[in-house]
Amino acid sequence: MSDTFFANGKKMILGPLLGKGGEGAVYNISGSSDIAVKIYNDGKAPERHEKIVAMVAAGLSKTSAHVAYPLEVVTKQNGKFAGFTMKKAAGFKTVHDLYGPGSRRAEFPTADVRFLVRAAYNLSAALASIHKSGCVVGDINHSGILVSTQALVTLIDSDSFQFRSNSRTYRSLVGVAEYTPAELQGVSFENTDRTTNHDAFGLALLLFQLLFLGRHPYSGRYLGGGDMDIKTAISQRRFAYSARRSETRMEPPPYVPALDDFGDEVRDAFELAFSRKAEAGNGRPSPVDWVGVIDRLQSNLVICGIDRSHHYHKSKASCPWCKLEQGIGRSLFAAQLVTPTSMANIGEIIAQISRISSPPRPPSAENIMPSMRDLKVSDAAKSKKSGRAMSMVAALAGCGVGLYVAATFQGLVGIIIAGASLMYFFSVKGDEGPFAAELKASTTEWNNQRQIWEKRAGPEQFEEKKAHYLRLASAHAGLPQREKEKLAELERKKRDLQMRKHLESHLLDRAKVAGIGPGRKATLASFGVETAWDVKSRRITNIPGFGPTMQEKLRKWSKSVEHKFVFNANIPTDPQAIREVKNDIAKHRAELERDLIKAPDDLRRLVYEATRLRENPPPELVAAYRRMKQAELDSGRNA
Known part of the structure; x- marks a missing residue:
């Protein structure tokens, strides 16, 4: 193909190829740094001729800086349509x-x-x-x-x-x-x-x-x-x-x-x-x-x-x-970690944590409850007790009648009446009614609220939190040694790291794997499978549409990439792997420091909260106590 074309009568010479597709190819233009030219294949040029002429005539290139619209119509030496010029990206x-x-x-x-x-x-x-x-x-x-x-x-x-x-x-x-x-x-x-x-x-x-x-x-x-x-x-x-x-x-x-x-x-x-x-x-x-x-x-x-x-x-x-x-288990972006707090500051923070004393043990919850002298037996309980007493009297009367009948008239009938009356008497006497159930429920609620209060008003919650922060401090102190061990492990696994980097450099989207087109590649990418390393290290069996046949095709491709790997013992440990270790440690350090920095204030807050709870019992605790005491009155347990 000739490398000489014309645009608006001006001669242009094609430079290096930029890209090639089914319709034609895109080239640099000699002497131009910002303009490229698309030359259609001979069979495609006639189909595009009228459209490109119309797009150039419409001045579309002036409507948007975001699009490589046709700038000029390009022809061959014989005047036949060949393609168009466009802004080079x-x-x-x-x-x-x-x-x-x-x-x-x-x-x-x-x-x-x-x-x-x-x-x-x-x-x-x-x-x-x-x-x-x-x-x-x-x-x-x-x-x-x-x-x-x-x-x-x-x-x-x-x-x-x-x-x-x-x-x-x-x-x-x-x-x-x-x-x-x-x-x-x-x-x-x-x-x-x-x-x-x-x-x-x-x-x-x-x-x-x-x-x-x-x-x-x-x-x-x-x-x-x-x-x-x-x-x-x-x-x-x-x-x-x-x-x-x-x-x-x-x-x-x-x-x-x-x-x-x-x-x-x-x-x-x-x-x-x-x-x-x-x-x-x-x-x-x-x-x-x-x-x-x-x-x-x-x-x-x-x-x-x-x-x-x-x-x-x-x-x-x-x-x-x-x-x-x-x-x-890996970074999605190049980490830009927050500058760590100096070790001197962390040391002072840990010293502050150690110096903060636990709250004293709380008093008995019952001893700090307000007076409940205003409580009285409820009308419902009074009515229930009155009805219960009348039923018991009636049952005893029935028993007396039964005994009288048994002694005077009919022995068997009288005994039946007396027995039934006694059974009714004891059933009424043993019927504790809804107030017993309420007493049980309210007592359970009181015990729950009391345990919550004791944990917060005493040393238990504080000591749990303090122990947590001291564990974080210990983990922070161990980070330098952990980093040293991880870097040493990289050196021991230099071959594995070189292999991984080799496999990661081969992207599935750019590979030709029989039977795996754009749609299947998009599915794989959606499940995090983008490289030959992903194929080797991840489970493909759970990805929809990838049965044994497709899995085998992927494995063969990954293996073919792996077979091209050549280990070089003289190459230093992969800098990217070293950065990943350092970033992982730095990220962990930043997370620990974020929590440790707030630890002294958090512990002081818990001490203050414990004091406040001992002096002013919370409404939910008082309400639970009041409910239980009312239930005791109504059930007769407080008599």
């Missing part, structure tokens, strides 16, 4: 490299949670600008979206956008099933006009992947029979993270953020975007809607007190990322 990488934790470590090593949120904001703004220009992306998926190291977003492949010029609509003819809304699953795109609401589905899906560690929102564990692939889950509206679990019959994979970790507004926006009711009209949150939602999210983010790479919604009681990393 230098230094940008695919959005998949950002949202996948495995690839993010390599491609965006300094990205933190705030960076992901900013990229989500910029993606929403980019799509909003596309819709404002009158275009619809149509084939919206991760491969056409690029992100810079400043979280700026650029969309490429604009020649596949749906575009209307005069009376003609140039449709978007392709689509990726894993990003296609339910209402378009199985539909021929050649005969279908895409809408901004269709784009809104793909946008919501990409935003979800950015915020939720690359997880696909329709990949999870199906609670019905059989497996559920992503395409089927989309067509059946089975959003795996939805609160409507009885309807979707899906649950999320393990070790993922919760849907409300980014706040209620973000949660509600995703629920709406992936709901059936949003399919009609413009029911889904639009790109402009998302710009507002994510802008407010950015304003509501707070920094984790342990790791500054963690940012979370201020409505959450604690950092969800710390909890998630503890469950997974």
Whole structure:
């Protein structure tokens, strides 16, 4: 192929190849640092000719800085249409490299949670600008979206956008099933006009992947029979993270953020975007809607007190990322740990803890209760006692009558009457009624409240807490030795570490494994399987859709990567592994110090609370005592 082409009559010479696809190839232009050119394959050029001419004529490149729109029509020396020039996205990488934790470590090593949120904001703004220009992306998926190291977003492949010029609509003819809304699953795109609401589905899906560690929102564990692939889950509206679990019959994979970790507004926006009711009209949150939602999210983010790479919604009681990393067993972002407190300060804190004395043992709870002289037998108890006395008198009278009858008239009949009367007498006498049950219940409640009070008003609760803080202090003192042991273990396992790094560098998304296409790779990523190391070290058996055959294919691929490994004893211990050990120790130190710093005030508070409880018994304790004393009066036990 000739390397000479023309744009607006100006000669251009192709530079190095930038990328190649099914439609053609993208090249640098010699002498130009910021413009690239797409040259179509000979069979594709005629199909694109009119559309590209119309897009250039419409001046779309002036409508958005976020899109690599066609700038100029490019022709061959013979004047035939060949392609178009466009803005070059230098230094940008695919959005998949950002949202996948495995690839993010390599491609965006300094990205933190705030960076992901900013990229989500910029993606929403980019799509909003596309819709404002009158275009619809149509084939919206991760491969056409690029992100810079400043979280700026650029969309490429604009020649596949749906575009209307005069009376003609140039449709978007392709689509990726894993990003296609339910209402378009199985539909021929050649005969279908895409809408901004269709784009809104793909946008919501990409935003979800950015915020939720690359997880696909329709990949999870199906609670019905059989497996559920992503395409089927989309067509059946089975959003795996939805609160409507009885309807979707899906649950999320393990070790993922919760849907409300980014706040209620973000949660509600995703629920709406992936709901059936949003399919009609413009029911889904639009790109402009998302710009507002994510802008407010950015304003509501707070920094984790342990790791500054963690940012979370201020409505959450604690950092969800710390909890998630503890469950997974590895960092999801490059740790930015809080500066530790000096050992001298920690020593003073521990000395303060040791100097604080326990509260004295509390007095008997009964001795500090207020007077209950105002208590009287209740009207119900009086009525019950009166009725009981009358019944007993009547029973004795009946017994007397029975004995008289037995002695005077009919012996057997009299004995029966006397016996029945005696039985009734003793049953009435032994009937303690509801007041005995109330006495039992109130006594139990009093004992419970008394035990709670004694624990808080005396030394027990204080000593438990003090012992807890002293254990933390002991753990803190042992951290240097623990770090030393872990680093020594790294040196002993140098070969294993080199093997792991080798396997982690081979991403499943970039590999060709027979029978495992984009949909299955998305499912694997949703369950945290992204690299050859993940395949080797994680259980694949519990992932939906991966039976023995698929598991064997993955194992063979992982083994093939493993066989290429060559150990080099002369290479120093992996610096990344050393950093991970040091970060793990530093994070543990920060967690311990966070608790130890508040220990003296916490213990003083417990001492003060114990004193206050001894001097002023709490209302619930007094109420329990009063209830028990009333029950004693009503049941006659206090007579």
